[in-house]
Amino acid sequence: xxxxxxxxxxxxxxxxxxxxxxxxxxxxxxxxxxxxxxxxxxxxxxxxxxxxxxxxxxxxxxxxxxxxxxxxxxxxxxxxxxxxxxxxxxxxxxxxxxxxxxxxxxxxxxxxxxxxxxxxxxxxxxxxxxxxxxxxxxxxxxxxxxxxxxxxxxxxxxxxxxxxxxxxxxxxxxxxxxxxxxxxxxxxxxxxxxxxxxxxxxxxxxxxxxxxxxxxxxxxxxxxxxxxxxxxxxxxxxxxxxxxxxxxxxxxxxxxxxxxxxxxxxxxxxxxxxxxxxxxxxxxxxxxxxxxxxxxxxxxxxxxxxxxxxxxxxxxxxxxxxxxxxxxxxxxxxxxxxxxxxxxxxxxxxxxxxxxxxxxx
Amino acid sequence: xxxxxxxxxxxxxxxxxxxxxxxxxxxxxxxxxxxxxxxxxxxxxxxxxxxxxxxxxxxxxxxxxxxxxxxxxxxxxxxxxxxxxxxxxxxxxxxxxxxxxxxxxxxxxxxxxxxxxxxxxxxxxxxxxxxxxxxxxxxxxxxxxxxxxxxxxxxxxxxxxxxxxxxxxxxxxxxxxxxxxxxxxxxxxxxxxxxxxxxxxxxxxxxxxxxxxxxxxxxxxxxxxxxxxxxxxxxxxxxxxxxxxxxxxxxxxxxxxxxxxxxxxxxxxxxxxxxxxxxxxxxxxxxxxxxxxxxxxxxxxxxxxxxxxxxxxxxxxxxxxxxxxxxxxxxxxxxxxxxxxxxxxxxxxxxxxxxxxxxxxxxxxxxxxxxxxxxxxxxxxxxxxxxxxxxxxxxxxxxxxxxxxxxxxxxxxxxxxxxxxxxxxxxxxxxxxxxxxxxxxxxxxxxxxxxxxxxxxxxxxxxxxxxxxxxxxxxxxxxxxxxxxxxxxxxxxxxxxxxxxxxxxxxxxxxxxxxxxxxxxxxxxxxxxxxxxxxxxxxxxxxxxxx
Numbered sequence: 015x016x017x018x019x020x021x022x023x024x025x026x027x028x029x030x031x032x033x034x035x036x037x038x039x040x041x042x043x044x045x046x047x048x049x050x051x052x053x054x055x056x057x058x059x060x061x062x063x064x065x066x067x068x069x070x071x072x073x074x075x076x077x078x079x080x081x082x083x084x085x086x087x088x089x090x091x092x093x094x095x096x097x098x099x100x101x102x103x104x105x106x107x108x109x110x111x112x113x114x115x116x117x118x119x120x121x122x123x124x125x126x127x128x129x130x131x132x133x134x135x136x137x138x139x140x141x142x143x144x145x146x147x148x149x150x151x152x153x154x155x156x157x158x159x160x161x162x163x164x165x166x167x168x169x170x171x172x173x174x175x176x177x178x179x180x181x182x183x184x185x186x187x188x189x190x191x192x193x194x195x196x197x198x199x200x201x202x203x204x205x206x207x208x209x210x211x212x213x214x215x216x217x218x219x220x221x222x223x224x225x226x227x228x229x230x231x232x233x234x235x236x237x238x239x240x241x242x243x244x245x246x247x248x249x250x251x252x253x254x255x256x257x258x259x260x261x262x263x264x265x266x267x268x269x270x271x272x273x274x275x276x277x278x279x280x281x282x283x284x285x286x287x288x289x290x291x292x293x294x295x296x297x298x299x300x301x302x303x304x305x306x307x308x309x310x311x312x313x314x315x316x317x318x319x320x321x322x323x324x325x326x327x328x329x330x331x332x333x334x335x336x337x338x339x340x341x342x343x344x345x346x347x348x349x350x351x352x353x354x355x356x357x358x359x360x361x362x363x364x365x366x367x368x369x370x371x372x373x374x375x
Numbered sequence: 376x377x378x379x380x381x382x383x384x385x386x387x388x389x390x391x392x393x394x395x396x397x398x399x400x401x402x403x404x405x406x407x408x409x410x411x412x413x414x415x416x417x418x419x420x421x422x423x424x425x426x427x428x429x430x431x432x433x434x435x436x437x438x439x440x441x442x443x444x445x446x447x448x449x450x451x452x453x454x455x456x457x458x459x460x461x462x463x464x465x466x467x468x469x470x471x472x473x474x475x476x477x478x479x480x481x482x483x484x485x486x487x488x489x490x491x492x493x494x495x496x497x498x499x500x501x502x503x504x505x506x507x508x509x510x511x512x513x514x515x516x517x518x519x520x521x522x523x524x525x526x527x528x529x530x531x532x533x534x535x536x537x538x539x540x541x542x543x544x545x546x547x548x549x550x551x552x553x554x555x556x557x558x559x560x561x562x563x564x565x566x567x568x569x570x571x572x573x574x575x576x577x578x579x580x581x582x583x584x585x586x587x588x589x590x591x592x593x594x595x596x597x598x599x600x601x602x603x604x605x606x607x608x609x610x611x612x613x614x615x616x617x618x619x620x621x622x623x624x625x626x627x628x629x630x631x632x633x634x635x636x637x638x639x640x641x642x643x644x645x646x647x648x649x650x651x652x653x654x655x656x657x658x659x660x661x662x663x664x665x666x667x668x669x670x671x672x673x674x675x676x677x678x679x680x681x682x683x684x685x686x687x688x689x690x691x692x693x694x695x696x697x698x699x700x701x702x703x704x705x706x707x708x709x710x711x712x713x714x715x716x717x718x719x720x721x722x723x724x725x726x727x728x729x730x731x732x733x734x735x736x737x738x739x740x741x742x743x744x745x746x747x748x749x750x751x752x753x754x755x756x757x758x759x760x761x762x763x764x765x766x767x768x769x770x771x772x773x774x775x776x777x778x779x780x781x782x783x784x785x786x787x788x789x790x791x792x793x794x795x796x797x798x799x800x801x802x803x804x805x806x807x808x809x810x811x812x813x814x815x816x817x818x819x820x821x822x823x824x825x826x827x828x829x830x831x832x833x834x835x836x837x838x839x840x841x842x843x844x845x846x847x848x849x850x851x852x853x854x855x856x857x858x859x860x861x862x863x864x865x866x867x868x869x870x871x872x873x874x875x876x877x878x879x880x881x882x883x884x885x886x887x888x889x890x891x892x893x894x895x896x897x898x899x900x901x902x903x904x905x906x907x908x909x910x911x912x913x914x915x916x917x918x919x920x921x922x
Contacts, residue, residue: 043912044829044862047855049628049635094487095463103664107490114491114663122656128649136642143420143634145620145750148523199578199588206583207573221679241679247471258471264583267559267678299679304563304698304717305584306556307681321683322560323699324782324792337793339698339716341705369563370717371573375710 049140057134067134074127081120088112207374208366211242211269212347218273218296218357224248226356227273232294235313238273240296241266242359268367270299270307271347273357274329276316282331289348291357296347297333300368301325303340318344342370421643422623422636426513431647432506433534435654436499437609443496444598450486452478453594455550455587464671472550472675475590479549479670495662500542502658504690507535515735515765518753519622522746525736527615530608532733537605539690544597546668546688550590553668555676556685558589560698567717585678625751625863627856634750684783689776696778697724700799728772735764742895744870756825757864759818760899766814767807774802822904825861828853829907830915852916866903870896 056063092109099105150158171178217226221239224246232238244259245266259265278293286295297318299307306322316330325338333344345367348360366374391397404410421427454474460467462477464484482489511531514520520528543561547554562584565576581588620634629635637643661667673682687695697720704715731738739761740746755762777784778799785792832850839847853861872893877883 041913042909043855043916044858044907044909045855046630046859046863047627050856089487094485106664106666109487110490110494111663113488114495114659114661117491118656118658118660118663120656121652121659125649125652125654125656128645128652132642132645132649136645138637138642140635141418141420141638142628143620145632145634147748148619196578200581200586201577203573203577206577239679261583263585263676263678267584270679303703304560304567306559306563307679309681310683319792321681321685321782322556323695324796325703335703338796339701339703339720341703341714341716369566370705370712370714371566371576372569372571372711372713373573374712375707 049142052139055134055138064135067130071127071131071135074123074130078120078123078127081116081123085113085116085120088116203373207368207371209268210363210367211245211265212271212359212362213242214359214361215352216242216359217352218271218349218359219243219246219248221246226354228355229291229294229351229357232273232275232357234275234277236274237309237311239299240271240273242269245269267305268300271296272299272308272311272318273349274311274316276330280316280330286330286332286346289346289360291349291351294349294357295329296349296357296359297327297329298345298347298363298367301340302335302342302344302367303338303369305369308344416617417640418638419617420620420634420636420638422621422629422634424624426517427621428650429506429510429513431650432654433503433510434609434613435651436503436506436658437605438651439499439655439658440496440503441602441606443492443499444602446492447482447496448598450478450482450489451475451548451594453548453591455585455590467671467674470675473590475548475550476670476675479551483671491659491662493662494665494667495658497546497667498661498665499658500545501667501689502654504535504538504542507531507538508690511535511732512765512769515732516753516755516762517622517624518749518758518761520736521749522736522740523619523748524615524622525740527612527619528736529733530612530615532729534605534608534612536729537601537608541597541601541605542688543691544593544601547593548590548597549668549670550676551670552673552676552680552682553670553685555585555678556681557687557691559584559678560695564717564721567714567721569711569713569718585676620750622750622752624754626860629751631748631750684786686780686783692779693772693775694721694725694779696775696781696799697721699781700775700778700796700803702800724775728768732768739899742870742892742899743867744892744896745867751863753864756818756821759815759822762818763811763814767811770810771803771807774799774806778803819904822906826904826907829858829861830912862906864906866906867900869893869900 057067058064088109092112094107094109096108097105098108098111100111103111166172218240219225219242220227220231221241225248226243227238227240242265245262247258248256250256273294273296276290276293276295278287281287281290281293281295287293289295299309301308301320301322303320303323303325306320308318308320308325308327310319310321311317311329312319316328317336318327318329318333319325320327320338320340323339325340326336327333327340327344328336329344333346335341335343345363345365347363349357350360352358400409452474456474457471458474458477460470460472460477460480462468462480462485464480467480479493482493484490514528514531543557547558547561562576562580565579566572568575576584579589579592580586581592621636623629623634623636637646674680686692698717701716701720704719706713706715753761755765778796781792781795781799784790785795832852835849835851837849839849841847870893872885872889873883875883875885
């Protein structure tokens, strides 16, 4: 906003700033009558009341002291694992309740005491102080600008464009080092978002049992969470724990799959039927909206609902979006039954799973 | 009173004590010159109003956050290295989890007072962001952001944004199932950024989601980077409040040129200092008694798992709602994916909403053309358009926030989630407009009532029967102070364009910006409820006293 701007508003459209209106204009019924006279409080005129207020403040401070002692007692005296059942609160950790309660009381009483003190015993007579405009007076302004202009002229920056330009260039370039330093924050994406841990022949492992899945294990109406072999905790033949493969969390975040059994005649898409096994179909569990795992299955409608943003997919129709903010169908995993009679992936997903990204295409 | 004199009513007759304390302060003064600062500030006046306490709540909960946060850093291990839990919470014993999650369990179950501190920290964060919002809207509705305080409005705005960001980074640290889900959504949002999204995601997470870097990185951001900026901003914010002096509501004896209130020492110091302990005390009691974010119930994070009804902390809820009600628009052009279904709700909508808030002082300043300093506050009713805009903003935010819980609403009230989402989509556009119109009407109604009260006095409820049988209610004239308060506001006229031709008949050039400004100014100030004039008042009060 320049001074030119200022001139666009005719002065008469701006009301006068209320000048100090202590002296009412003759006969103006709305004039400022000035600060009302101070009215004394009970504690100002009655020493008994003042004494009572003093005792009340002291009482609050004493409660605070006792509460701090109570806090220390709770810290050393109450077993940290003790659970008590209190009316309204229900089952609650005794020590935590006592620590928070005592600390709260100790602090609150200091505050209540100080405020009660201020309201009853400290002065409540209002004081008037002046304000001063922030705009500097013209002399100060001129002086400052002249000083600056002189300083700038002394630097000869105006007369030496070569220095000016190279300096600006140097200053503009030097932050680049900082940007370059951030390069090693992480690897380049490459094609990592396009592949999951599913390979031709990878067995589908039930997340709950850690075992491969036979077609008969999948009953109609149930939803089975599945991961590729190596991402589920399981036990070897001798009962020893098999360690999870490195980076299993990242792989699980891409490769999580859910398996359902539908009536083959309910499946609307030929491709979906062909990619499943006798009505058993496997879909990516990662929502195509922003990547939440999807977990709410309506068996009557074959709809799958994402609990994060309610995108709804139709599992009987290529995983198409029927509602919500997701734009793309859930990717289907092509499966078959291998020689051991277990469900296995025929190939990796043929499109990226999860949230969209710029290079996805 | 000249500016050189100490102002605080300190009496010349107050004796100067001569004791060890005074001599120690003398010694300090001879090195730092502190008496000069003390002279100006010790008895500085602060105006009193209940709403001025909202900013204090924000400040004090920020201090509580710093104190409890330091305690938590002593025990929290910001690492995603996998460990097997062997602490005292039985249901999770033997489970694989990150160190971050395990150490949060330790804080909750094995460090005495740890759970209380964690819960105080979380409660204080919720109170902090809430009080920032309420404080900001107090400033908004009373016009306290006007010149010379626009810059401080901006600092306050930055504090609000940083508070929300730091809240998010904070509750993402424990690496439990709920916080991990929040991070996954954030990952999806980052991926949707055109051109660089994929790279930003890989750099942010150090590779594929979730990786092992995000918790330690968020930790540094949460405990160092953002708090340092916030402490700086809070300091400057308070210095400016101090230096520019607090605003005050209009009233008898209060003008644009003075500040009326109680002195810093002792009254304001006692009240404000005491209030800090009240805020801390209430937060501590909440931390001890009211459970919040029970991370042990959620379990460790696993990107393949989720619970239904996942909800973020309340101040992130509007983003969640915005994502939920957005239609599923996505473009694929020339081999590239543009996810409007994520970009619009998570970046553009909040960007527009918050930029409007940040820029509002300059927007209003431009429309009104007002370049004067303002230290007397507006009563919200006297600026109907501003108040209407503020309410519309809140309603818009509120609709998004409610939509963030559409699943909870659906399950609790047995409603269709689809219907709720569709209602939300329309409400986002319609509800703010209705709220604006209703607010403007209510404001004007309140102005009319003020005008009526000033002219006709207060209704006493006493009915008088006149000799000729007429019944009248006795109206009691208002006190001079109240009359002044109700008429102290300005009623600027809208900015008029100059005539299209000047006095010599030469066509004037009217810039498009001037036309826009004139239109906006008419919208702001047109059809005011004229406040009563002295003549009207005299005419009514001189004759019959009963009307």
